Amino acid sequence: MGRTLAEKVWDDHVVRRAEGEPDLLFIDLHLLHEVTSPQAFDGLRKSGRQVRRLDLTIATEDHNTPTLDIDKPIADPVSRAQLETLRKNCAEFGVRLHPLGDVEQGVVHVVGPQLGLTQPGMTVVCGDSHTSTHGAFGALAFGIGTSQVEHVLATQTLPLARPKTMAITVEGELPEGVTAKDLILAIIAKIGTGGGQGYILEYRGSAIEKLSMEARMTICNMSIEAGARAGMIAPDETTFEYLKGRVHAPEGEDWDAAVAYWKTLKTDDDAVFDAEVFIDANSLSPFVTWGTNPGQGAPLSANVPDPASYEDASERLAAEKALEYMGLTAGQPLRDIKVDTVFVGSCTNGRIEDLRSAADILRGRKVADGVRMLVVPGSARVGLQAVAEGLDVVFKEAGAEWRHAGCSMCLGMNPDQLAPGERSASTSNRNFEGRQGKGGRTHLVSPQVAAATAVTGHLASPADLSDAPATAGV
Amino acid sequence: MEAFTTHTGRAVPLRRSNVDTDQIIPAHWLKKVTRDGFEDGLFEAWRKDPEFVLNRPERQGATVLVAGPDFGTGSSREHAVWALQNYGFKTVISSRFADIFRGNSLKNGLLTVVLEQKIVDALWELTEQDPTAEITVDLEAREVRAEGITAAFELDENSRWRLLNGLDDISITLQNEDDIAAYEAKRPSYKPRTLQV
């Protein structure tokens, strides 16, 4: 019987397989950041162990880093201590580090692909759940906990039980103005935040094949929000094209050998998935969340749902709690929801393509009075490229703040936070209570919806802009 | 890692589903660089409410958390497990756990027990009516027992063996170092490296 993409990559990394034990998998790339690594390095030190493969390990700083005044000492002493701990650990053990201020610094999941370190058929891990992002290259990539970080540092392997596989087949054409973000939000609303649990998702079908690498990363990024640890997309010409010439991409004969291998990384026609989901791309429209988990989303054209309409008691309760926290009433049109802040950035939507699409909408327009808009590149290099293309000027002229790279307002760990009760439209991936700051209210949106929302002051798509040219938001 | 064989204790019934890791331990706690001292961050936002179940005097000293479905969703932060342990929980019962959280818990010796929702409901009712009711989680027998309730649970043999013996994963893996070296020797040269070595 044929094998799925996930099974092929898995099988190629088995170091040891024994009856009654989880498989021991080799890890090709280990990404580190300041939040989940200190206790792991401590563990190594205590047991007198070294990092087994420094040449497969790389670190950057992202969660705690400020996005303003990055040349000044970090104000929050606790954040500063965490970054200093990473720097000390990397120096002591010999790990390559891109600290704040370095041109390769940024959100760890933007940095890996951009350097060409993430390649098809690899196993990639990081102490961060959004490691699933790297699956866009046909890599098996998943988030791990700190004990596992220590395990990988010490052994370059992980004992793992093989998950099941789920195909998410998206056929058709995404309508104009509908993006990868809308698609993944719609997928999560359909299968639920627990729907992918225990599975590796494989996104496939004609609509997925047409997506750029950046859009594919947006999709795989949020696999975790559907409960799956990993999401994958089979590598193809789009993937090879993206990788060619990147700093760590193979060259010459190595490139040819690599591409020959990468081309084998497709689910066989006779392979069987443990579960299958079908989505019609043509039926989709811009999607936003109204609640406090990423599965609580609806088309922008819909109304805030009535909790009473849920048959399942726990879903009903969750919806009631969400509406209360979000300060919304059932039946209210989503488009009427006014926001205070708009955030464009994060490992979901902080890549150059995302910034370009937001800038396209803001060009010649203004951010609405009373709305604060933050634009934060996913990495310092994305920031430089945006500046080279003049996007920073577009943002600034529209009245948005242009910041330095980092996780920023994706989570309340650095100075960029929502105040209690403040409402945001955010291109990040989690709308949990307090995620963007204590008491903050988050609506997850695409970069296009974020930009249009900034202009109108309420949740909106580019098509809603009164002066919208016919092609806006494409 | 501390071994887990059998544990008996009073319970905290947490009637909420989809308790994500941001609720278990908010992000600002993640700045600490140690594995202990997270007890005050556990469910921090909810604990501001004096009526929150964890704050009730009759729940002090409870060691078994009985939670709703999809407990531990969200981020991979192991701090969520440490916070539960630092607070004094030895075991968490739910009808469904998020994968990463479950993996983290078993690696740290916090036993996460999956039971059918109707048994979780029964445990909620029992411990809500009688806060002194004790729950026993017996890993040797793979069984949860409380007054009027006996329920078997599943746990793969390997995780169970590690927990029962308090074995740390890294030393187990390093016993197979030859296998790792053999694998490394045949890795293709086109695989990327972060450093020149």
Ligand code: SF4
């Ligand atoms: S951008 Fe957000 S989701 Fe991504 S790594 Fe940073 S905090 Fe996590």
